[in-house]
Amino acid sequence: MGPYVARRLLQMIPVFAGATLLIFLMVNVMGDPVAGLCGERTCDPATAARLKQEFGLDQPVWQQYLTYMGNVFTGDFGTAFNGQKVTELMATSFPVTARLTIVAILFEIAIGVTLGVAMGLSRGRPVDTGVLLVTLVVISVPTFVTGLLLQLMLGVEWGWIKPSVSWEAGFGELIVPGLVLASVSLAYVTRLTRTSIAENARADYVRTAVAKGLPRHRVIVRHLLRNSLIPVVTFIGADIGFLMGGAIVTERIFNIHGVGFQLYQGILRQSTQTVVGFVTVLVLVFLVANLLVDLLYAVLDPRIRYA
């Protein structure tokens, strides 16, 4: 296990460097990093030159990147447009988005896996076909449409929830936004679980378990489910990163002050430090989640051994 983890960590380094470099280039080469500091006007050339010198923007890009990464590893993410430390913005926004992502993942596991198991076991029946169709519809309606519609129905028309989330954003308020965020992935998890269960339901070990006289729920939970969950776990693990990045749409609809909100503000006001800093952390989250998923394989499937 140890050497495997070490190798995976080493493999993460080039991917991390490449992804952050890509974002860094997008922001710095294509945009104008000092334009945001002059507000809505164009910068006076002398001021711009002075600012560029002050921030080290007259140096070559690779040197800027190395300096930035050096600062990041000492915990200095720079300063946002309004003089706040980027780390302060992160400290207020990441817990909110983390809560939102947790709610979304819980929905995926609770509803997605349960529905998938039920469908996989009743394959070909009307229930199965019906839910399959519903998942297709959910996949094809973009998240922002689902969000706006649910906000209109539940928040405005029926008044079940508050249409916008308060500043603290507790778990209770995040249930509907979490469901919206999870909706597309939820449909994928359902379909994936269904396929996997239906494939494994005919396997020899299931027949053996039934022949041994094990109760049905034990066959399903201990034998069938455990073997069928591997692709689902892969999907959910990779999804954590996408959910945190995709939360930008959901957070905008429900006015949640999380990572997506800060990123959106950063992009609108051309605050380079905010954008690159947040994306760096998101990429790290994505990579670590994928590593954890690979390690989880060994728990789910004892046949996999990491040397």
Place this chain on the structure above:
Amino acid sequence: MPEPQHLEPPPYVPGGTPELGPADAEVLRTGPGGRGPGGTGPGGTGAGGPDPTGGPSAVPSAAPEERVRSLWSDAWHDLRRNPVFLVSALVILFLVLIALWPQLIAPGNPLDCDLAKAQQGSGPGHPFGFNGQGCDVYTRTVHGARTSVTVGVCATLGVAVLGSVLGGLAGFFGGVWDAILSRVTDVFFAIPVVLGGLVLLSVVTSSTVWPVIGFMVLLGWPQISRIARGSVITARQNDYVQAARALGASPMRILLRHIAPNAIAPVIVVATIALGTYIALEATLSYLGVGLKPPSVSWGIDISAASPYIRNAPHALLWPSGALAVTVLAFIMLGDAVRDALDPKLR
């Protein structure tokens, strides 16, 4: 599965027994028929049957070959009987039609707006009502199909060509370039798509569809290249490829004539489904204000513009949303149907 490899050896084995020919013909005749409607195996080796034999080597078993359906005609046979395929193909045909000639069913000008009619409900001649700016929702919804279809088709074409060329070459030649390409795809996978779009497109000032398409190609090709790489590696190990190499075929010929036809099926399936998601992605980016800009007519822009008036004029939001959902659904269902036809194992 085994039929292609039986085709080639006999003429080249010195003194090969004459029974081999007819025996192979037996395999060919009974093989596909005995496997029911599925016909060809997964991964599309069936198409290799008639194809790679090329020339005189096929002579001993030429006669029964005509009765073997290739993967593609087999898939087409299945698709014509699949109601899901027929419905989604009809919807897509209609969409392409109104994308090319929107005037056919909506003669008005989508930029023709009258503030006095803002947020009005449906009336005679204006079945979908008016939006917040007093523009006719029906005309705008019909005209919005053009941008969505353009973005979807162009982005998919770009992604499919770039991804399958890079992935195919990496999978075929392997070695250092393959390792580099795999790491590069890892890098692109680590960047959330919507986020990359926001960062990249927020600095672009052009209001045409091309920056959006370019961005989708830039961030979309790794998905296809991974699929293409995997399927080329699978196809490369087949015996008919070894045989072609033994015959002295050049790498290019092997790749284009023998591997490509047998490896392209998964790429087509993924690309069809991706087309639907690209249309949804364009709308999402336009909703966030970085995709297309207001003079152009797009469902994403209309939905975004209608969301502040959602209380008083929900119809302005519902019609473009509905059109968007139906379009995406049609492409995803088409991709599903094509996958079922090309890979019977997944049923």
